[in-house]
Amino acid sequence: MHLYRPIRASDLDAIVELARRHDSMNLPDDRAFLAERIERSEASFSRSVEDWRDRIYMFVAEAVETGDVIGTSLILAKHGSPSVPFYWLEVTREDRSSEALGKHFVHEKLRLRSSTDGPTEVGGLVVDPRHRGRASGCGKCLSAVRFAYMAMHPECFEREVVADIVSVPVRAGETTLWDVFGAHFTGVSYREADHLSARDKSFIADLLPQDPVYTTFFPESVRAQLGRPADEAIPAVKILEKLGFSYLNQIDPFDGGPYFGCARDAIVSVRDRRTLVLPSALPAPGELDAEERTLISAEGALGFRSTMAPCDAHGTPLLDATIRTALGIRAGDEVLVTPLP
Numbered sequence: 089m090h091l092y093r094p095i096r097a098s099d100l101d102a103i104v105e106l107a108r109r110h111d112s113m114n115l116p117d118d119r120a121f122l123a124e125r126i127e128r129s130e131a132s133f134s135r136s137v138e139d140w141r142d143r144i145y146m147f148v149a150e151a152v153e154t155g156d157v158i159g160t161s162l163i164l165a166k167h168g169s170p171s172v173p174f175y176w177l178e179v180t181r182e183d184r185s186s187e188a189l190g191k192h193f194v195h196e197k198l199r200l201r202s203s204t205d206g207p208t209e210v211g212g213l214v215v216d217p218r219h220r221g222r223a224s225g226c227g228k229c230l231s232a233v234r235f236a237y238m239a240m241h242p243e244c245f246e247r248e249v250v251a252d253i254v255s256v257p258v259r260a261g262e263t264t265l266w267d268v269f270g271a272h273f274t275g276v277s278y279r280e281a282d283h284l285s286a287r288d289k290s291f292i293a294d295l296l297p298q299d300p301v302y303t304t305f306f307p308e309s310v311r312a313q314l315g316r317p318a319d320e321a322i323p324a325v326k327i328l329e330k331l332g333f334s335y336l337n338q339i340d341p342f343d344g345g346p347y348f349g350c351a352r353d354a355i356v357s358v359r360d361r362r363t364l365v366l367p368s369a370l371p372a373p374g375e376l377d378a379e380e381r382t383l384i385s386a387e388g389a390l391g392f393r394s395t396m397a398p399c400d401a402h403g404t405p406l407l408d409a410t411i412r413t414a415l416g417i418r419a420g421d422e423v424l425v426t427p428l429p
Contacts, residue, residue, distance in 0.1 A: 089153065090219075090226055091414050092233040092383075092394040094133045095126050095146040095160065102157035103148070110214045115160065116283060125162075132165070133392065140244045141166035146212070147233050149226050151219070152414060159215040161230040163237070165245055168206015175202045175292045176338040176347060179315060180300075196311070197300040198269070200341065202293060207248035208352065210234050213324050220323075225396050228428050229383055231327045233394045235357035236385040236426040240392075242352065249352050250336070251328055253317045255345035265313060265344040268306050273297060282342055292341060315339050315346045330429035331356045357383075357426045364405070368419035371406035383426040390416030396428070 107117045132143035149159035168174025177198040185192040219226050238245050266278040274295045317325050338347040385394040393415045397405045
């Protein structure tokens with residue numbers, strides 16, 4: 089059984105190990121940074137961070153039998169403010185033709201854009217490889233738990249939600265988007281820029297060009313990377329697409345990874361949620377073998393908790409004593425039922 093819950097300070101060692109294997113902007117291999125982010129998350133869930141726009145919510149997947157933390161995901165309540173703008177590269181195309189030469193070209197252009205009133209961002213979805221796969225549903229639940237929490241507290245999030253997808257990895261010695269673009273204007277390496285941006289993004293506006301840049305001048309290998317998710321991110325993209333997200337023709341200025349987006353209330357997990365009152369009767373043991381599964385979330389005695397539960401033929405979740413104990417709920421409590429993609 090997997091439990092999906094807010095991260096705790098005691099999870100730091102496990103999260104550092106996950107980050108070591110999956111270093112990314114939202115989950116960097118930086119112990120001090122992760123410790124600060126966990127502290128911010130705990131303060132966000134407890135509402136100690138007064139301004140909802142400054143909150144960051146981190147969730148973990150815990151294997152209940154062992155207590156191991158096997159995955160994580162997060163929500164940035166707002167990505168883009170007057171003090172820390174949200175930056176992206178807008179991807180557009182320009183048609184050019186010459187009758188005299190009988191030639192036609194479609195040129196791709198990148199233009200730096202920013203917003204001081206940005207969207208909510210979801211990211212940081214990392215699952216231990218040993219727990220990936222259709223049977224466990226861990227990745228789906230870690231994705232959906234974020235939207236279940238949004239459905240419970242819509243006032244704490246923006247109306248638009250985006251996801252920054254990790255780009256195609258580049259092998260040692262190969263050229264990257266940053267090599268042919270950002271590095272020429274900033275004088276720092278991708279790794280330096282990536283980690284610096286987690287704390288201070290001012291150098292982006294200060295140094296990157298404001299005018300459109302034609303990718304025609306980029307090597308073909310770099311052009312082929314733009315807007316393409318890494319193979320390991322494709323399952324996450326498919327989950328997002330099932331939830332209503334689509335490609336925004338926007339890419340990350342650092343690695344060229346695509347941005348996907350959706351209106352918050354149009355996300356399937358938000359739009360099709362249901363609230364039920366937990367009955368006193370427990371399901372019969374045979375009913376728990378049902379193949380259909382859904383995500384159950386509650387804010388009971390233990391705070392916010394979620395887990396995957398079987399459903400009967402009518403789509404009603406079957407919550408046995410184990411699930412009720414894990415969620416800290418009892419008969420008469422309300423639970424949120426969120427469809428899984």
